[in-house]
Amino acid sequence: MIKNLSHIGIAVENLENSINIFKNLLNQSDYHTEKVESQKVNLAIFKLQNFNLELLEPTLDDSPIKKFLDNKGEGIHHISFEVEDIKSELERLKNNGFKLINEQPVMGAEGKLIAFVHPKSTNGVLIELSQKEK
Secondary structure, rough: OOEEEEEEEEEOOHHHHHHHHHHHHHHHOOEEEEEEEEHHEEEEEEOOOEEEEEEEEEOOOOHHHHHHHHHHOOOOEEEEEEEOOOOHHHHHHHOOOOOEOOOOOOEEEHHHHEEEEEOOOOOOOOOEEEOOOO
């Protein structure tokens, strides 16, 4: 079951420049940076009251974020929802005809399990499911 909006992911060309933009926009200098090898990205997370804002910079040319940037440019890449049990949620979505990018969850930022639902199943919006470690 989907519990909450977890974060909005924004693809960026230059993480350092984008951090400065969002620090000024949000009037917030507190953020967390991390490299996520499984997704081939460096990221910065701004924690807001009800959800996080995640800036994503590709680390390799075969990164999904690099492909997104090449095709669409900088902007909103995905919306992430927090779930209680990611494996059962993936099974539920698959049984209801949703096309999954990840049949099984992988390790994402902040030690969370993540999986993506293909945008062809969700009106063109890439959806990420994330589960906090139990």
